[in-house]
Amino acid sequence: MGGDSGPAAVVAGIATSASKNPEIGFVLNGPRDLLEPLVSKRRVLSGRVEYRDAADVVTMEDRPSQVVRQGKNTSMWSTLEAVRDGSAQGAVSCGNTGALMALSMIRLRKLPGVNRPAIAVLWPSRNPQGFNVMLDVGADVRADAQDLLQYALMGASYARNGLALKRPRIGLLNVGTEDHKGRPELKQAQALIGRFTDVANFDFVGFVEGSDIPGDVADVIVTDGFTGNVAIKTGEGTAQLIGDLLREAFKFSPLSRLASLLALTSLNRLKKRIDPRRVNGGVFLGLNGTVVKSHGSADATGISAAVKLAFQLSKSGFSEKLAQRVAYTAELSQDAGAPSGSATDENRKEGRA
Amino acid sequence: MGGDSGPAAVVAGIATSASKNPEIGFVLNGPRDLLEPLVSKRRVLSGRVEYRDAADVVTMEDRPSQVVRQGKNTSMWSTLEAVRDGSAQGAVSCGNTGALMALSMIRLRKLPGVNRPAIAVLWPSRNPQGFNVMLDVGADVRADAQDLLQYALMGASYARNGLALKRPRIGLLNVGTEDHKGRPELKQAQALIGRFTDVANFDFVGFVEGSDIPGDVADVIVTDGFTGNVAIKTGEGTAQLIGDLLREAFKFSPLSRLASLLALTSLNRLKKRIDPRRVNGGVFLGLNGTVVKSHGSADATGISAAVKLAFQLSKSGFSEKLAQRVAYTAELSQDAGAPSGSATDENRKEGRA
Numbered sequence: 221m222g223g224d225s226g227p228a229a230v231v232a233g234i235a236t237s238a239s240k241n242p243e244i245g246f247v248l249n250g251p252r253d254l255l256e257p258l259v260s261k262r263r264v265l266s267g268r269v270e271y272r273d274a275a276d277v278v279t280m281e282d283r284p285s286q287v288v289r290q291g292k293n294t295s296m297w298s299t300l301e302a303v304r305d306g307s308a309q310g311a312v313s314c315g316n317t318g319a320l321m322a323l324s325m326i327r328l329r330k331l332p333g334v335n336r337p338a339i340a341v342l343w344p345s346r347n348p349q350g351f352n353v354m355l356d357v358g359a360d361v362r363a364d365a366q367d368l369l370q371y372a373l374m375g376a377s378y379a380r381n382g383l384a385l386k387r388p389r390i391g392l393l394n395v396g397t398e399d400h401k402g403r404p405e406l407k408q409a410q411a412l413i414g415r416f417t418d419v420a421n422f423d424f425v426g427f428v429e430g431s432d433i434p435g436d437v438a439d440v441i442v443t444d445g446f447t448g449n450v451a452i453k454t455g456e457g458t459a460q461l462i463g464d465l466l467r468e469a470f471k472f473s474p475l476s477r478l479a480s481l482l483a484l485t486s487l488n489r490l491k492k493r494i495d496p497r498r499v500n501g502g503v504f505l506g507l508n509g510t511v512v513k514s515h516g517s518a519d520a521t522g523i524s525a526a527v528k529l530a531f532q533l534s535k536s537g538f539s540e541k542l543a544q545r546v547a548y549t550a551e552l553s554q555d556a557g558a559p560s561g562s563a564t565d566e567n568r569k570e571g572r573a
Numbered sequence: 574m575g576g577d578s579g580p581a582a583v584v585a586g587i588a589t590s591a592s593k594n595p596e597i598g599f600v601l602n603g604p605r606d607l608l609e610p611l612v613s614k615r616r617v618l619s620g621r622v623e624y625r626d627a628a629d630v631v632t633m634e635d636r637p638s639q640v641v642r643q644g645k646n647t648s649m650w651s652t653l654e655a656v657r658d659g660s661a662q663g664a665v666s667c668g669n670t671g672a673l674m675a676l677s678m679i680r681l682r683k684l685p686g687v688n689r690p691a692i693a694v695l696w697p698s699r700n701p702q703g704f705n706v707m708l709d710v711g712a713d714v715r716a717d718a719q720d721l722l723q724y725a726l727m728g729a730s731y732a733r734n735g736l737a738l739k740r741p742r743i744g745l746l747n748v749g750t751e752d753h754k755g756r757p758e759l760k761q762a763q764a765l766i767g768r769f770t771d772v773a774n775f776d777f778v779g780f781v782e783g784s785d786i787p788g789d790v791a792d793v794i795v796t797d798g799f800t801g802n803v804a805i806k807t808g809e810g811t812a813q814l815i816g817d818l819l820r821e822a823f824k825f826s827p828l829s830r831l832a833s834l835l836a837l838t839s840l841n842r843l844k845k846r847i848d849p850r851r852v853n854g855g856v857f858l859g860l861n862g863t864v865v866k867s868h869g870s871a872d873a874t875g876i877s878a879a880v881k882l883a884f885q886l887s888k889s890g891f892s893e894k895l896a897q898r899v900a901y902t903a904e905l906s907q908d909a910g911a912p913s914g915s916a917t918d919e920n921r922k923e924g925r926a
Binding site: 281283318344345346358361362393395396398400401402403429430431432433434435443445446447449450451452453454455456457458459460461462464465466468469470472473475476478479480481482483485486487489490493 | 634636671697699715746748749753754755756783784786787788796798799800803804805807808810813814815818819823826829832833834835836838846
């Protein structure tokens with residue numbers, strides 16, 4: 221209910237998914253009197269939708285803390301409840317990211333050993349697989365060295381399951397690749413992550429820079445949620461600006477208009493290659509359950525992509541595999557020792573509760 | 574001497590500048606026996622180059638602290654000395670950014686009232702002027718609320734002088750535009766910057782997101798040097814990836830190759846519009862003197878653009894105007910009160926020394 225385009229786009233999206241994949245069913249959360257007429261127009265959805273009536277909607281302006289306290293009757297709460305009680309194997313939402321993460325932590329709970337869950341996205345890159353995993357892109361504006369280690373472990377698991385990479389290469393985002401660059405927690409994290417390459421089955425390439433996010437030196441880019449969020453939005457904005465200028469350029473003269481017609485197939489292939497809608501969906505990592513956050517402005521294509529991602533992750537048992545991996549390494553990570561600083565220790569105790 | 578392409582690219586760049594602008598002369602710093610043969614090949618430079626012999630070179634791997642202690646015989650030191658003693662009106666370097674900033678702070682000193690100098694760049698945007706100013710993009714990985722206020726003041730001055738905007742719009746980079754988003758220092762900075770709009774003659778649009786860096790809601794994007802550095806490198810990397818994919822797309826079939834020929838003029842215009850070489854040069858703001866940091870991999874076109882920028886800033890007396898502006902607002906900023914926290918107060922005392 222909380223997406224920019226409202227429930228019509230969501231229903232159009234699940235209709236697309238339904239027609240592509242006969243194995244999917246849906247639990248739709250929101251005002252039933254509003255949703256049912258939309259669904260009944262799509263024959264492909266007939267008999268495949270269960271409703272959970274929920275009167276309220278979390279808006280983009282609502283504060284997460286407020287939603288946690290007063291959001292019991294919202295469609296977002298109802299959606300997570302469906303995952304919690306096992307009616308749904310995964311949740312997809314186009315709504316308020318902060319509220320979705322806060323509610324997910326309260327209702328689904330963090331995996332044992334995880335302090336801060338993270339949001340991971342796929343980003344178009346020069347890698348053979350065409351994408352890099354990047355996390356955190358906005359679950360939490362803070363991250364200490366232990367959090368960054370957990371992001372590395374979770375990102376590696378996601379890359380193995382989501383991109384079918386046997387031994388993903390992890391990079392730690394910094395302002396330079398030299399050892400003396402960056403903030404203290406990054407230097408601590410660099411030392412810490414390096415100790416887990418064998419036990420957690422990844423390669424660690426050390427510090428990487430912003431230019432490596434669309435590059436090919438790493439498969440997983442680890443950073444805090446503030447930096448990650450700014451980086452992906454800058455990348456998206458830059459790509460959109462270039463796309464718009466390109467369209468303008470092709471409209472400039474009769475000759476360039478003819479050129480654009482001739483190049484149509486090539487340009488469409490390029491567009492498809494970097495279309496953010498095709499990889500729509502930030503995956504929440506570190507929770508008991510699969511939650512995919514679709515772009516707020518997603519259309520049917522975008523929503524269908526997010527549903528596909530949730531389906532694949534649920535089907536592959538990714539959440540359970542990740543839980544095992546984190547539990548296994550959490551003990552080792554404790555042995556490796558948290559960097560000095562009581563805040564970190566406190567956080568970790570809380571995370572293990 | 575420290576650029577990726579060595580002194581040949583620098584000499585080619587100043588030759589380009591010399592042929593475009595009869596008012597420019599050059600002080601070249603480095604091993605004279607190496608530089609003189611390169612210069613003598615360019616007739617346009619005849620009689621317009623003065624040499625300062627310097628045997629050592631600061632490499633990209635050198636630590637700033639090391640260069641400050643042991644760099645007396647480097648070309649970088651010599652270059653800044655030429656600005657310091659008034660032989661040159663501005664410095665241009667393609668070398669190690671951290672070392673250049675550290676040496677600049679030691680040799681040219683910070684302006685009274687400035688705690689942390691910043692590096693500002695121009696970024697292609699949807700604004701009528703075609704560019705936004707963004708700072709800090711890498712002078713310092715830290716910035717507290719007072720630093721961010723100074724960046725806003727310095728960025729506004731740069732936008733007035735560099736982009737001829739009468740009343741630039743300042744935006745503070747965050748992970749969302751709502752007031753509750755982001756880190757504590759950003760909330761403090763938001764309150765602080767808002768108090769200076771009239772006295773410092775700018776508009777404050779509040780929080781902006783990564784997507785606004787190439788957008789049109791602000792003319793100046795204020796952020797810390799860590800986030801800013803990651804953002805511009807992500808933007809550059811994304812633009813390069815799209816450019817490469819575009820070239821591939823046009824090579825795909827005989828039809829698309831023909832299309833690229835027909836669209837050549839349009840594509841070149843687009844390329845020129847967003848070519849980072851054309852706006853090559855990070856300007857160091859907050860120092861007694863003009864220092865422009867060119868991209869390390871700059872070619873002749875890039876270096877010529879950096880020289881042009883240094884020339885324009887020196888000629889317009891920008892450094893002096895900025896000094897007046899900062900001095901004027903520094904007192905007011907003190908009156909407005911630093912946010913609680915002794916570190917901030919300490920920093921500011923140091924900055925005023």
